Amino acid sequence: MRHSRSSDLRRRGLTVLTALAASALAATTVTAAPAAAAPTAVKPATPAAGQPKLGDSCTSADLGKRYPYIKSTQVVPTITHFKGWYVTEGSTGSQTIETSTQTVVTVQVGLSADIQGSFQVELLGQVGGTLGLNVQVSSSTTSSESKSISWDFRRPGYYALYEGTRKVTGQYGSLNCNRVGTGDGTYATKWVDGPESGGYTTYTTLEEGAVRCEDTVPAGSIMRKAQDLLDCGSPAAAAKHPAGPVPSAKADQARHDAATAAKAARAAQRVKTPQAAKPAPRAALNCQPAVYRIDVPGKPLNWSAPALANDGVRLRQSNWTSAHLDNWRLCDVTEKNGVIEASLWNWGSGRCATIPADIANQERAYLTTAACGEDDLQRFYIYRDVPGSPKVGVQNKYTGSMMGHDRYADGELIRQYSSGRQDGTGTYHLTGV
Numbered sequence: 211m212r213h214s215r216s217s218d219l220r221r222r223g224l225t226v227l228t229a230l231a232a233s234a235l236a237a238t239t240v241t242a243a244p245a246a247a248a249p250t251a252v253k254p255a256t257p258a259a260g261q262p263k264l265g266d267s268c269t270s271a272d273l274g275k276r277y278p279y280i281k282s283t284q285v286v287p288t289i290t291h292f293k294g295w296y297v298t299e300g301s302t303g304s305q306t307i308e309t310s311t312q313t314v315v316t317v318q319v320g321l322s323a324d325i326q327g328s329f330q331v332e333l334l335g336q337v338g339g340t341l342g343l344n345v346q347v348s349s350s351t352t353s354s355e356s357k358s359i360s361w362d363f364r365r366p367g368y369y370a371l372y373e374g375t376r377k378v379t380g381q382y383g384s385l386n387c388n389r390v391g392t393g394d395g396t397y398a399t400k401w402v403d404g405p406e407s408g409g410y411t412t413y414t415t416l417e418e419g420a421v422r423c424e425d426t427v428p429a430g431s432i433m434r435k436a437q438d439l440l441d442c443g444s445p446a447a448a449a450k451h452p453a454g455p456v457p458s459a460k461a462d463q464a465r466h467d468a469a470t471a472a473k474a475a476r477a478a479q480r481v482k483t484p485q486a487a488k489p490a491p492r493a494a495l496n497c498q499p500a501v502y503r504i505d506v507p508g509k510p511l512n513w514s515a516p517a518l519a520n521d522g523v524r525l526r527q528s529n530w531t532s533a534h535l536d537n538w539r540l541c542d543v544t545e546k547n548g549v550i551e552a553s554l555w556n557w558g559s560g561r562c563a564t565i566p567a568d569i570a571n572q573e574r575a576y577l578t579t580a581a582c583g584e585d586d587l588q589r590f591y592i593y594r595d596v597p598g599s600p601k602v603g604v605q606n607k608y609t610g611s612m613m614g615h616d617r618y619a620d621g622e623l624i625r626q627y628s629s630g631r632q633d634g635t636g637t638y639h640l641t642g643v
Contacts, residue, residue: 262401268387269399270595273603274612274636276386276404276629278333280340283380287435288315289464290352290416291373294440294456297363301453306360307371312439312461313468315377316351320408320610325349327573327611327628333382334412345378345412352413359418367422368456372436376414383407384610387603388548388593397596405549405591406610439464490584495562497541497555503528504538505639506618507601512536513624513638515556515563515579522576523563523624525615534558537643540592541582550592551607553582564588565626570609577613577624592640600639603630612636 261277262268291309316323319330325348334347352375359371386404389397417432423442427433441458504513506525514526514536528536535558543552554563561579564587569575582588586608595601604613612630615622630636 262385264385264401264403266401267398268401270599270601271634271637272387272399272401273593273595273601274614274630274634274638275603275632276329276384276406276605276610276612277401278329278336279383279385280333280336281381281383281407283337283340283378285341285343286377286379287374287430287432288313288377288413289372289374289432289436289439289461290315291357291359291418292436292439292458292461292465293359293371294458294461295369295371295420296453296456297366297369298453299366302363302366304360304362306358308356308358309371309373310356311354312465314352314354314472315375315413316411317346317349317413318409318411319382320410322571323349323351324571326571329384329610329628332629333410337378337380337410337412341378343376343378343414345414347412350413352416357418359420361420363420365422367424368440368442369420369422370436370440371420372432372439373416373418374432374436375416376432378412378414380410381407382410386549386591386593386605389596390548399595402547402549404605405546405551406605406607492582492584495541495553495555495582496543497539498543499539501537501539501557501643503536503639503641503643504602504604505641506635507637507639509618511618511620512641513538515559515561517559522578525618525620525622525624527620532558538563548594550594551589552592553588554590555582562588563590565606565609565611573611573628574616574625575609575611577626600641601637602640603636604638613638 289312292312293307293309295307317325319325319333325331331347334345338345357373359373361371363369384404384406385401387399388402390400390402392398419433421427421433421437423437423440427437439458439461441460506512510527511525512528513523514532515523517535526536535556537557539555539557540552541555543550556563556579559579562582563577564580564585565575566578567587570587587606589607591605591607593603605611606626609626611626611628613624614627614631614636615624627636
């Protein structure tokens with residue numbers, strides 16, 4: 211059981227707030243109230259220094275980069291811990307009461323609660339900037355343990371003891387650089403809405419307190435949410451009680467609904483993970499006849515597949531010992547909105563490029579090859595420069611991360627970076643051989 215400490219001011223309780231404090235509290239809540247209602251589409255946050263907007267021009271050096279942007283956001287007051295408590299004339303004063311878990315909020319981007327990539331951190335930072343709220347931007351979850359709250363009850367009545375937060379959810383998109391037709395038969399490179407998108411969840415700072423049925427509190431506030439769970443209009447609330455806990459049907463139902471939703475989310479996560487770990491075998495690849503090297507522009511090193519299964523794709527120089535390990539074909543190619551999706555089949559090994567499933571959630575996970583199968587870890591989006599230029603950026607479909615390398619050196623591993631390589635080293639040449 212965890213115990214919390216409250217300041218002397220907070221221990222005095224809502225019912226003895228001064229008029230000035232109550233006015234300030236109302237003003238603060240009114241500021242957040244519009245975001246606390248229904249899901250609301252919002253404009254992307256003001257871009258950070260150097261960050262582009264949808265439709266801005268980009269260059270070939272940007273083909274291996276991506277940026278997050280916010281498509282929608284919703285802020286909902288959420289009670290994480292709750293206890294209904296009846297205070298009689300003889301039981302006022304300071305008490306410590308154990309509350310039970312009402313719901314658990316976990317920071318999540320897409321289906322991952324492992325927040326470690328720069329794309330995820332920047333995304334959540336934009337959420338906070340858009341709303342003017344201080345939100346969690348790292349792996350975090352509200353407590354699933356019971357929690358003790360100390361409070362100084364000055365008046366009798368039916369109270370909600372609570373801890374809560376503002377749960378922030380919404381949809382995000384990815385800005386990627388790609389060729390775009392200008393309408394007159396020519397092309398330009400612009401920041402487009404990339405195919406990788408999803409939902410996010412985060413939350414604001416935690417707040418604890420106590421509120422009575424009789425208290426007037428701002429609409430859309432965490433206190434109001436706790437008061438709603440108190441079931442003030444029920445016969446149980448109206449009846450006289452001995453001092454102590456009082457059940458709330460509304461709180462019980464809300465806790466049940468939250469547990470059901472959390473169970474469904476965990477089931478969805480379990481379904482997707484095994485699919486990535488054990489790709490179904492592919493009957494045959496439909497590969498284009500062209501063969502390519504994936505070169506570092508203007509330099510002799512290129513992607514070379516591993517000869518050993520436990521190694522990764524590395525930068526190597528082509529020579530007579532390469533045995534076609536540096537030759538690749540695009541297979542099962544599709545195209546949508548000008549973005550190619552393909553499997554990368556290696557001529558030398560007969561295997562397909564992939565991110566290992568057991569480290570796919572990690573920033574800087576290395577690229578390797580595996581037996582070709584029906585697996586999004588083996589599918590890649592290819593962003594292209596204007597026609598006539600062989601420059602491309604490569605993005606893994608499952609992780610959303612861009613391919614790149616830490617430094618230009620013989621034997622350097624090709625790795626994934628959630629935001630790409632911001633120095634332009636994620637741009638490669640797709641050179642026909």
